[in-house]
Amino acid sequence: MQVLWLYLDFLSLQLDSLYQARQSEDNNVPIVLLDKHDNLVVQLNSAAQACGIRKGMGLGSAAALHRELQVMEYRREVEVVKLEEIARWLYTCTSDISFWPPNGLLLRIQNMLSMYGGLTSYWQAIQARLQPLQLSYRYGCGLTPLAARMLARSGQGVISQECNLLRSRVDDCDLEQTELDGKIRHQLARVGIKRVGQLSAIPPGELAKRFDVQLATYLGRLNGVFHHPVDFYHPPETFVQYLELMYEIENSQVLQHPIRRLLTNLENFLRQRDKLTTELHFCLSLRDTDALEFKVQSAQGEYRAEIWLALTSLKLERLSLPQPAYAIQLSVNQLLENSGQESDLFDGRRALHSPAQLLSRLQAKLGKEAIWGLAAQDDFRPEHSSRYIEPLQGSDTIQWPIPCLRPSLLFEPPRPLTEKVSLLHGPERIQTGWWDSQDVCRDYFIARSAQGQWLWVFRTPQAKWYAHGIFS
Amino acid sequence: MNPILDHLKNKGWLWQAEFRRTASQVPPTGGFEALDHHLPGGLAAYPVVEIHSPPGIGELRLLLPGLAAQSRQDNRLVAWIAPPHKLNAESLHHAGLPLFRMLIIQPQDPKQALWAAEQCLGSGACQSVLLWHGDLEVAQLKRLQQAGKQGQAQLFLFRTRQSLSLSLPVPLSLTLSAHATGLSIRVNKCRGSWPPPPFELDLRKRWPYLCLQQAPLPQDHGKVIPFHRAS
Numbered sequence: 020m021q022v023l024w025l026y027l028d029f030l031s032l033q034l035d036s037l038y039q040a041r042q043s044e045d046n047n048v049p050i051v052l053l054d055k056h057d058n059l060v061v062q063l064n065s066a067a068q069a070c071g072i073r074k075g076m077g078l079g080s081a082a083a084l085h086r087e088l089q090v091m092e093y094r095r096e097v098e099v100v101k102l103e104e105i106a107r108w109l110y111t112c113t114s115d116i117s118f119w120p121p122n123g124l125l126l127r128i129q130n131m132l133s134m135y136g137g138l139t140s141y142w143q144a145i146q147a148r149l150q151p152l153q154l155s156y157r158y159g160c161g162l163t164p165l166a167a168r169m170l171a172r173s174g175q176g177v178i179s180q181e182c183n184l185l186r187s188r189v190d191d192c193d194l195e196q197t198e199l200d201g202k203i204r205h206q207l208a209r210v211g212i213k214r215v216g217q218l219s220a221i222p223p224g225e226l227a228k229r230f231d232v233q234l235a236t237y238l239g240r241l242n243g244v245f246h247h248p249v250d251f252y253h254p255p256e257t258f259v260q261y262l263e264l265m266y267e268i269e270n271s272q273v274l275q276h277p278i279r280r281l282l283t284n285l286e287n288f289l290r291q292r293d294k295l296t297t298e299l300h301f302c303l304s305l306r307d308t309d310a311l312e313f314k315v316q317s318a319q320g321e322y323r324a325e326i327w328l329a330l331t332s333l334k335l336e337r338l339s340l341p342q343p344a345y346a347i348q349l350s351v352n353q354l355l356e357n358s359g360q361e362s363d364l365f366d367g368r369r370a371l372h373s374p375a376q377l378l379s380r381l382q383a384k385l386g387k388e389a390i391w392g393l394a395a396q397d398d399f400r401p402e403h404s405s406r407y408i409e410p411l412q413g414s415d416t417i418q419w420p421i422p423c424l425r426p427s428l429l430f431e432p433p434r435p436l437t438e439k440v441s442l443l444h445g446p447e448r449i450q451t452g453w454w455d456s457q458d459v460c461r462d463y464f465i466a467r468s469a470q471g472q473w474l475w476v477f478r479t480p481q482a483k484w485y486a487h488g489i490f491s
Numbered sequence: 492m493n494p495i496l497d498h499l500k501n502k503g504w505l506w507q508a509e510f511r512r513t514a515s516q517v518p519p520t521g522g523f524e525a526l527d528h529h530l531p532g533g534l535a536a537y538p539v540v541e542i543h544s545p546p547g548i549g550e551l552r553l554l555l556p557g558l559a560a561q562s563r564q565d566n567r568l569v570a571w572i573a574p575p576h577k578l579n580a581e582s583l584h585h586a587g588l589p590l591f592r593m594l595i596i597q598p599q600d601p602k603q604a605l606w607a608a609e610q611c612l613g614s615g616a617c618q619s620v621l622l623w624h625g626d627l628e629v630a631q632l633k634r635l636q637q638a639g640k641q642g643q644a645q646l647f648l649f650r651t652r653q654s655l656s657l658s659l660p661v662p663l664s665l666t667l668s669a670h671a672t673g674l675s676i677r678v679n680k681c682r683g684s685w686p687p688p689p690f691e692l693d694l695r696k697r698w699p700y701l702c703l704q705q706a707p708l709p710q711d712h713g714k715v716i717p718f719h720r721a722s
Contacts, residue, residue: 371614371615371642372614372616373616374568377610377611377617380614381596381607381610381611384606385598385603385607389596389597389598390594390597393580393593394580395580395584396580401581405577405578405581407595410595411591411594413590413591417584421581421584422585424700424701426579427583428546428547428575428576428577429576429579431577444700467703471545471548471670472546473549488579489547489576490549491546491547491550
């Protein structure tokens with residue numbers, strides 16, 4: 020089967036991926052991205068286009084055309100990251116995806132055509148998949164990767180699998196559209212070769228004699244004579260997404276909106292893999308100071324954006340931003356299998372939340388240090404026999420004898436006894452703990468204060484009296 | 492009947508003096524027997540129970556048997572929100588409460604305590620919520636009630652501050668004070684009927700060491716067990 024490639028060329032990837040709270044036409048602020056090295060405009064939005072700003076313009080002339088022009092720095096790494104997100108997004112539609120950084124994706128499509136029943140419906144599926152990303156792109160089919168790339172970048176939008184048509188389209192292309200060196204192009208132009216077709220007509224041997232090996236290799240790959248190795252994309256096991264904000268955000272509540280977008284992407288990611296996660300890492304990049312990192316945890320594995328958003332907003336309430344944030348990164352490292360939740364259908368009770376879900380909510384808002392479980396420990400010392408532990412973790416198997424008369428509330432630490440009490444029962448001596456240097460020697464009594472409070476008091480060998488608990 | 496009266500009655504805002512809940516209306520929970528005897532409908536019939544009590548006279552011991560009995564039927568959590576001191580696992584275990592279903596919440600401030608209480612009540616994951624709180628406004632109480640209704644959970648509200656205003660619209664409000672044989676209980680408010688007269692609750696049987704007077708000895712105590720001599 021003839022190999023067929025589709026190349027997607029994203030024209031303004033960094034610009035399109037900027038978070039725009041509302042991509043509305045009414046607040047038409049012209050934005051341009053500027054290449055730092057030569058101070059030329061490389062990407063611009065439609066508003067900037069309307070002002071007369073063009074690609075390749077200098078900063079001075081662009082700024083002169085509109086006084087509210089917003090200028091941002093072009094960053095190749097942002098595009099590369101975004102490209103990977105697009106690949107991940109497209110992966111559900113098509114299998115063989117290869118990166119052409121910074122802004123191109125190459126798809127090997129001939130394998131997919133039988134699944135989609137032809138090129139037309141395949142292309143429709145790809146377009147539909149790309150539509151929600153709201154990116155502007157050019158596309159083109161080709162018999163070789165380089166041919167597809169060239170046709171895509173020429174802007175002709177050729178979607179076809181007919182070899183003759185594709186070949187003739189390639190032959191029609193100007194040498195300007197190839198990726199050849201300016202020097203070689205100039206040399207070729209001087210001998211009257213202006214189109215790819217003219218170049219291909221020359222026998223390769225003749226070309227190799229007169230030009231260097233780069234041209235021969237390029238031409239061989241373009242025409243499919245030479246094999247062109249391509250690395251394909253494999254979806255990652257973990258989720259990392261970086262979102263640059265259109266405006267710096269100072270209020271942590273406002274952050275909810277971009278975070279919702281990230282969480283929706285996470286939901287898609289997890290749902291495609293049928294996985295859950297229990298922990299999200301957020302990293303807020305702040306102006307003039309170190310990035311702020313925080314975790315959002317759920318005791319129960321969860322994938323739904325809605326639930327994560329509720330937990331995250333509880334966390335955000337407790338957070339104050341020292342500096343405005345300009346970017347958010349969400350990463351998830353641990354994925355769990357979705358094992359399904361079982362609850363008794365005939366329980367008769369509407370279990371709105373499971374205990375683990377309740378715990379996640381409480382922990383998100385109050386902090387982990389505010390929620391505890393309770394466990395007994397085999398120790399005679401009251402400080403050790405009752406412990407606060409991680410919530411919902413304890414067990415109810417107690418293998419040792421439990422003393423029957425103990426106060427329900429313990430003072431921690433024991434308080435010096437300051438009021439007059441009458442001792443009613445006791446003493447009960449507790450003398451132990453010599454092995455861990457927290458040894459105690461106490462005589463415990465049950466006492467009643469004048470107000471009728473039942474206290475658990477003890478006397479130390481130094482005849483000091485303390486109250487250790489109340490029989491509430 | 493007057494439709495307005497009918498409407499009010501259906502809403503539960505109006506009740507008639509002869510109306511008494513019968514025991515059959517209330518699922519038998521056990522454990523609260525001592526109290527159930529005095530309260531129309533039993534303690535379990537009241538979704539919110541407000542308790543005014545000085546600390547340490549037995550206000551928790553009053554509830555522990557009932558909570559334990561409920562825990563045997565209901566495998567949901569018991570939430571303790573802002574208890575004044577550290578809970579003792581041994582005591583709760585001895586009372587029959589399953590320790591692994593205890594959830595202890597120590598919020599930073601009373602506002603967070605209310606939030607946590609509302610979450611616990613409304614989640615459907617808790618059978619009972621015990622909340623220690625000072626001042627509560629009517630609107631806050633209503634929210635808690637609503638949440639408790641949604642999650643089918645009972646709220647025990649310990650008023651830590653002795654406030655004179657008893658006007659909170661709680662279904663049941665008790666004032667406890669110490670007594671030689673246990674507790675002396677005054678019912679301030681009891682939805683659906685006139686509050687019963689103050690009564691003493693005898694805890695001597697269950698907590699013999701935590702009462703001033705000893706329980707009367709059982710009748711057969713003086714029986715002499717014949718000592719078998721080896722012959």
